[in-house]
Amino acid sequence: MGRQPNLYSFADVDNDLVPNLRKFVLDAQNEAFKRHDVFRVAVSGGSLPKTLAKALLAPSSGEDDKVDFSKWEVFYADERCVPLTHEDSNHKLVQEEWLNKIPSDMAQPKVFTIDEKHLEDAQEMAEEYEKRLVAVFAARDSVRLPQFDLLLLGCGPDGHTCSLFPEHPLLRETDAWVLSIADSPKPPAKRITLSLPVVLAGTKIGFVATGGGKKEILKKIFETEDGSKLPCGLVNEGAGEKVSWFCDQAATEGVAFPRRGSVI
Numbered sequence: 001m002g003r004q005p006n007l008y009s010f011a012d013v014d015n016d017l018v019p020n021l022r023k024f025v026l027d028a029q030n031e032a033f034k035r036h037d038v039f040r041v042a043v044s045g046g047s048l049p050k051t052l053a054k055a056l057l058a059p060s061s062g063e064d065d066k067v068d069f070s071k072w073e074v075f076y077a078d079e080r081c082v083p084l085t086h087e088d089s090n091h092k093l094v095q096e097e098w099l100n101k102i103p104s105d106m107a108q109p110k111v112f113t114i115d116e117k118h119l120e121d122a123q124e125m126a127e128e129y130e131k132r133l134v135a136v137f138a139a140r141d142s143v144r145l146p147q148f149d150l151l152l153l154g155c156g157p158d159g160h161t162c163s164l165f166p167e168h169p170l171l172r173e174t175d176a177w178v179l180s181i182a183d184s185p186k187p188p189a190k191r192i193t194l195s196l197p198v199v200l201a202g203t204k205i206g207f208v209a210t211g212g213g214k215k216e217i218l219k220k221i222f223e224t225e226d227g228s229k230l231p232c233g234l235v236n237e238g239a240g241e242k243v244s245w246f247c248d249q250a251a252t253e254g255v256a257f258p259r260r261g262s263v264i
């Protein structure tokens with residue numbers, strides 16, 4: 001039981017999910033500050049940055065509810081091999097949805113983008129991004145896996161997360177921290193992604209999945225044997241109670257997995 005992920009289902013995204021997501025992120029931030037005075041977070045693209053920004057840019061309601069971006073280090077859980085100004089870039093999305101909206105009296109987080117020098121070669125890009133992680137998380141040979149304080153991920157309609165797609169050989173990777181993919185079923189084809197072991201090593205993992213379009217896949221992930229082998233299911237299986245799902249009722253309709261109330 002204790003190994004089960006938390007599945008939160010909220011009536012409304014803006015009024016219920018967003019404040020609960022804020023509490024979850026700020027608890028992770030405050031715990032990380034106590035541990036090492038920095039908050040290392042990996043974020044995905046898709047619909048996540050918009051919801052996350054609503055949570056993070058809401059007004060503070062007390063001492064435990066303060067965002068301190070000056071001590072945030074933001075990484076990409078996955079990124080597309082396109083220029084940082086391209087409309088497919090996850091960084092561009094995060095900038096537009098979140099970073100550019102941070103009020104000028106607040107600090108900006110430190111953001112680790114891909115190196116545009118390697119756009120042509122996804123493998124080179126992955127190696128380069130891994131080097132950036134090594135520089136932050138200490139030498140590769142002294143740390144088996146980087147430990148993010150929090151990973152904030154989305155869930156695709158096929159059960160993919162990051163750029164780890166169902167039945168893809170990348171799911172079997174045990175060594176590399178950052179992987180390249182040249183045949184992503186979701187365009188654009190060339191991407192880099194954190195590996196499954198890196199995701200599982202995170203201190204906390206939060207999924208955000210909202211809207212009726214997620215209903216079928218959530219049912220599959222939480223209720224079927226096949227679903228537990230999908231990338232999102234593998235995260236649930238491998239990281240158990242470290243995982244929390246922030247969903248709305250439209251996404252969880254008919255999912256029999258025991259609902260948990262809320263974080264707040």
Ligand SMILES: O=C(O)[C@H](O)[C@@H](O)[C@H](O)[C@H](O)COP(=O)(O)O
Nearest residue numbers: 044045046047154155156161162
């Ligand atoms: O770069 C990407 O393509 C994303 O990181 C991807 O993993 C996303 O999180 C899911 O596809 C869910 O996306 P939605 O939340 O938009 O459904």
